[in-house]
């Protein structure tokens with residue numbers, strides 16, 4: 001892989017030189033020595049460099065040390081062992097696959113099901129930067145083994161996600177790129193640019209970045225470290241522009257704290273763009289999309305150090321990472337529907353800070369902040385906006401919102417297939433789909449139906465505004481993958497069973513309830529190799545849809561309270577006959593055409609059952625999965641709703657406590 005790439009050092013004396021360099025099509029390789037910048041170039045870029053007049057010299061290849069890092073397979077074993085050795089503190093989560101079908105695994109580390117703060121640590125976006133993966137893994141070990149009790153009781157209240165190998169294929173080849181030769185840290189969907197070096201065909205074109213995109217929405221981290229190697233610094237957003245965010249002072253403050261405790265020689269801190277401008281990187285995306293304070297951490301001049309040096313690198317960063325994880329000032333809490341106390345997704349805007357913060361799907365949020373009390377306004381479609389003051393002490397606050405009148409017109413079916421066609425339960429002249437952090441998409445009338453360009457919609461629930469009136473989370477875009485197909489689902493007493501062709505570790509599920517569509521986390525009671533049992537004792541006796549995050553994919557079952565008979569009746573499976581999806585489309589015209597004036601709360605109406613019972617309503621959702629996408633390309637992840645892991649549970653029933661609801 002990447003055999004035609006040459007590493008070069010380029011001398012840049014002035015800003016003009018840097019601008020020239022940026023125009024040549026080389027890629028920034030995270031190295032700097034004085035005025036010299038380390039770049040990588042393919043043959044074409046090298047030609048451009050030759051004729052540019054800039055001074056450069058070829059870089060020596062870094063020595064590859066065998067012993068200093070784990071292979072993808074060894075990392076799987078290491079994470080699995082950590083989870084098995086610490087069942088009360090760590091859950092192993094299958095986050096999806098790489099291009100070459102290697103599993104991408106993460107650990108959720110916490111002692112509580114309801115953490116106040118969430119931190120995310122990602123390693124090895126670049127597979128040749130093995131030091132980054134080892135530092136991420138060391139952080140997991142520090143948290144779990146904690147021989148000196150340095151984290152103390154911190155994990156009793158908070159949570160850290162660790163993903164050492166974002167790019168396992170790159171690790172296997174010691175290549176910066178993934179197996180499609182794409183630079184994953186230029187492939188994220190915020191200010192993505194095709195002018196970058198190997199940024200992919202489009203934003204999130206790669207399965208590895210889609211895995212993280214999905215994780216981002218589900219885990220709603222408030223603070224993140226994206227770990228790299230090749231330099232020794234800590235950088236903060238933005239990277240795509242030299243313009244400063246309103247968080248500049250806070251970000252620099254946190255970075256300064258890191259540098260104080262980091263013992264790497266000549267460690268320095270910088271605004272990302274001041275170092276080098278890049279588009280489509282992880283941290284711009286997580287800050288620009290979710291408001292996560294995300295940093296790029298460069299841990300070592302050598303990208304893949306020897307075993308001995310690697311040991312030192314781990315030690316040099318251990319205290320500094322701990323200090324940042326334990327940053328003292330945060331805001332944290334949950335946004336809820338005041339009538340039902342259930343969590344609702346919302347957007348928080350902190351006074352004086354332009355960049356909003358998105359809650360997780362269950363309304364929880366957390367984020368580092370300065371030392372002062374902050375004024376926060378909260379918005380969520382279908383609810384009256386509120387303003388609150390929040391102390392920076394990080395104690396979780398509950399923010400209640402009053403439900404408002406919703407649109408009396410509803411879309412159907414609620415799970416969109418790839419045609420993007422749906423019907424409305426009443427007349428309308430304007431239909432717009434929206435979602436926090438995403439561009440709105442207008443639907444157009446197509447005879448008696450409406451249609452939206454489903455290619456513009458990332459997976460997950462979308463709010464629909466019909467003639468100006470909201471209908472929150474009433475259209476759902478599924479994310480198909482043949483590897484995570486639901487075979488059947490059925491209800492027995494207070495349990496919902498879902499069987500899969502194959503079940504991986506770390507499934508999370510929510511019930512989408514009521515007209516305001518709150519998200520109620522469902523506890524995983526137990527699981528086997530192919531079937532998971534969810535506790536639905538807290539679900540009111542009303543129809544509900546199910547949202548599942550599994551292996552980096554988002555699955556939905558419309559009207560999950562109805563048993564699916566698909567498993568017993570394979571002959572009726574639609575195969576690629578999308579007509580089956582079309583059938584229920586019409587018949588499942590269950591939108592509550594009547595009603596829904598403002599009094600409704602989460603406990604009333606929701607879609608009624610089908611008038612025509614010849615087709616189980618659930619078939620709509622199922623067929624959407626079985627027929628519609630089934631992209632053979634690895635996934636098409638995207639957003640997500642939270643989750644809790646069932647982790648390694650594998651029928652070990654004593655571990656229900658691992659489940660977390662957020």
Ligand SMILES: [Zn+2]
Nearest residue numbers: 126129228229
């Ligand atoms: Zn890197």
